[in-house]
Amino acid sequence: MLVIFLGAAGGAFYKWGLPWLRSRPPKPTGELQVHVLDVGPIEGDSIIIISPGGKSVLIDAGDAGKGKVILDALKRYKVEKLDYFIATHPHPDHIGGADEVMNGIKVATVIDNGVDLSTPPPPAPPTKGKGAKAKPTPTPAKKSRTKTVTNFFDEYKQAIEKVSAEHEKAEPGKKYDLGGGAFLTVLAPTEPFFTRDQMKAGGNDTNANSIVLRLDYGDFSMLFMGDAESQTEDRLMGKDIELNSLKAKVIKIGHHGSKYATSEHFLKRVQPEAAIISDGAWNRYGHPAQSVLDRLKAANVKVYRTDLQGEITITTKGKADAARFYEIKPAKETTEDVWAGREGQKDDASRSGFIAYGDFGPPPKPRAEKTKKK
Numbered sequence: 001m002l003v004i005f006l007g008a009a010g011g012a013f014y015k016w017g018l019p020w021l022r023s024r025p026p027k028p029t030g031e032l033q034v035h036v037l038d039v040g041p042i043e044g045d046s047i048i049i050i051s052p053g054g055k056s057v058l059i060d061a062g063d064a065g066k067g068k069v070i071l072d073a074l075k076r077y078k079v080e081k082l083d084y085f086i087a088t089h090p091h092p093d094h095i096g097g098a099d100e101v102m103n104g105i106k107v108a109t110v111i112d113n114g115v116d117l118s119t120p121p122p123p124a125p126p127t128k129g130k131g132a133k134a135k136p137t138p139t140p141a142k143k144s145r146t147k148t149v150t151n152f153f154d155e156y157k158q159a160i161e162k163v164s165a166e167h168e169k170a171e172p173g174k175k176y177d178l179g180g181g182a183f184l185t186v187l188a189p190t191e192p193f194f195t196r197d198q199m200k201a202g203g204n205d206t207n208a209n210s211i212v213l214r215l216d217y218g219d220f221s222m223l224f225m226g227d228a229e230s231q232t233e234d235r236l237m238g239k240d241i242e243l244n245s246l247k248a249k250v251i252k253i254g255h256h257g258s259k260y261a262t263s264e265h266f267l268k269r270v271q272p273e274a275a276i277i278s279d280g281a282w283n284r285y286g287h288p289a290q291s292v293l294d295r296l297k298a299a300n301v302k303v304y305r306t307d308l309q310g311e312i313t314i315t316t317k318g319k320a321d322a323a324r325f326y327e328i329k330p331a332k333e334t335t336e337d338v339w340a341g342r343e344g345q346k347d348d349a350s351r352s353g354f355i356a357y358g359d360f361g362p363p364p365k366p367r368a369e370k371t372k373k374k
Helices: 002-023 067-076 098-104 149-163 230-238 264-270 290-298
Strands: 032-036 047-050 056-059 081-086 106-112 166-169 175-179 182-188 212-217 220-224 250-252 274-277 302-305 312-316 326-330
Touching (some): 032 212, 047 067, 056 067, 081 098, 098 149, 106 149, 230 264, 302 326
Parallel strands (some): 056 081, 081 106, 106 166, 220 250, 250 274, 274 302
Antiparallel strands (some): 032 047, 032 312, 047 056, 175 182
């Protein structure tokens, strides 16, 4: 009887117990690092993740000219190669520095949302009929020095081909093992993608189709919202996913703190303890919006801002019962009020004709009040 019992118990363990053990995430084995870089003073996102297992991830690469800032940070943190570069969406303040980064460090895999903004090839010249007069060749127009979304994307695609990196489309639900017990999971975007017509309530369709990621390490979790809008948040909350898949200790706020994101309902679902806002002191769109800061304050969320505090570093051992579960350190202290929002000069919504971020330079100086003549 004992032999039969032990045999049955062993068979049950092999069938159900062993798969369950294998499905459980491994225990934390070291320190996880997340560095939200300061790629201001205009605007942009760039975030480095270094896993305890030694794998590294770069999420976005800031605006044009910020490649050196990112490469210097990677060197500072002794990152010799990127296992993954994730471009959340094709806007210049997120992929403007991508070509410089990819040309400066080895990148194994590039992940984006699959939206292709490549410049279409020029149409073929019409076939000349017999006896037809040849039209004079027009003088080619001078290339504009102003970077547009399209040529930024061209440079991004060319860099991927040049460095021969693997290129894949983000798939919701796909999980990347970063080693040491850390996992990065794609939560969005889901298809069909948002269109401009669906953004009449505010926000921008390209932003709404951003890649959204979740980082898990033991008891620690963090959401990376890209430039996701409130429509993205609603879709995430409405998906048939695990109840706690959005709950996280820390959140990188979507769309630089735009008024079109970080809804009250979404914050109630996430229940973050801390929020990181990557924004620039020179941005013209009122980032972060006062309404967003008010919602974060009402939810008792600790706020950190790159425009006021520089680079923000999060480190964790992944164990809630440890003496130091996780720690957030800004590069500098600020004397300014982190709860004071900025006043916008432009509207970053599709309905306003907004296409992409494209302000290269400081905002106009505030007008001086004219003194009345006596």
